[in-house]
Amino acid sequence: GDSVTQMEGPVTLSEEAFLTINCTYTATGYPSLFWYVQYPGEGLQLLLKATKADDKGSNKGFEATYRKETTSFHLEKGSVQVSDSAVYFCALSSNAGGTSYGKLTFGQGTILTVHP
Amino acid sequence: KAGVTQTPRYLIKTRGQQVTLSCSPISGHRSVSWYQQTPGQGLQFLFEYFSETQRNKGNFPGRFSGRQFSNSRSEMNVSTLELGDSALYLCASSFGDRLQETQYFGPGTRLLVL
Numbered sequence: 001g002d003s004v005t006q007m008e009g010p011v012t013l014s015e016e017a018f019l020t021i022n023c024t025y026t027a028t029g030y031p032s033l034f035w036y037v038q039y040p041g042e043g044l045q046l047l048l049k050a051t052k053a054d055d056k057g058s059n060k061g062f063e064a065t066y067r068k069e070t071t072s073f074h075l076e077k078g079s080v081q082v083s084d085s086a087v088y089f090c091a092l093s094s095n096a097g098g099t100s101y102g103k104l105t106f107g108q109g110t111i112l113t114v115h116p
Numbered sequence: 117k118a119g120v121t122q123t124p125r126y127l128i129k130t131r132g133q134q135v136t137l138s139c140s141p142i143s144g145h146r147s148v149s150w151y152q153q154t155p156g157q158g159l160q161f162l163f164e165y166f167s168e169t170q171r172n173k174g175n176f177p178g179r180f181s182g183r184q185f186s187n188s189r190s191e192m193n194v195s196t197l198e199l200g201d202s203a204l205y206l207c208a209s210s211f212g213d214r215l216q217e218t219q220y221f222g223p224g225t226r227l228l229v230l
Contacts, residue, residue, distance in 0.1 A: 031216070032216040043120075043122075043206055043221040043222050043223045043224045044206065044221040045221070046219075046220065049218060051216065091159075093215070093216040093217075094215075094216075095215050095216055097215075099172060100172070100215050100216070101147075101164050101166065101171040101172040101212075101215065102148075102149040102161075102163075102164025102165075102166070102171065102172050102210070102212070102219070103164060103174070104149070104151075104159075104161065104208075104219060106158060106159040107158075108158045109158060109159075
């Protein structure tokens with residue numbers, strides 16, 4: 001079945017440092033890929049998405065490129081801020097028919113803490 | 117445009133009781149999906165409803181059920197609660213017309229089973 005693997009956390013960085021959170025996936029067909037962010041005590045917010053190979057999703061300085069050859073969708077940001085501290089989830093949505101409706105498969109989440 | 121809303125935000129129940137959670141989707145969205153989030157298992161898909169019909173279901177016991185109303189609002193019910201049902205329950209909505217649509221999440225209902 002479909003699966004998503006994220007790099008182990010937690011990740012601790014100083015403000016203005018470069019961020020990479022690795023995400024790889026296994027899926028049949030051609031999945032769409034997403035990054036969601038969860039702040040303490042809140043639900044998930046969509047950060048960015050990509051729907052086909054070589055697409056780059058970007059938002060608020062975060063970027064991720066859909067790499068079909070390496071089945072990866074790594075999240076990057078050039079200069080993190082304290083306000084970026086949150087849990088980041090990589091997710092996929094399959095196109096494999098009826099069992100895919102409304103279903104996101106998530107990675108385990110990566111806790112990011114940014115210090116001033 | 118209002119986002120996805122969930123009520124109640126917090127619940128405390130005891131083992132053996134049942135609970136009903138509610139989710140109102142974004143206006144115009146007809147698909148509602150439910151997820152369970154726990155520290156041990158992460159985010160797991162429960163089921164999805166579209167136009168009052170369950171289209172997809174995850175691997176959860178029959179104690180977990182749901183329904184959707186004609187206005188697209190959805191409820192999920194958990195009967196005979198167990199300690200392991202303590203979790204954050206998230207719902208998400210989308211238009212539901214196609215596969216792979218972006219889902220928008222509510223703030224969640226945090227359930228504690230004692």
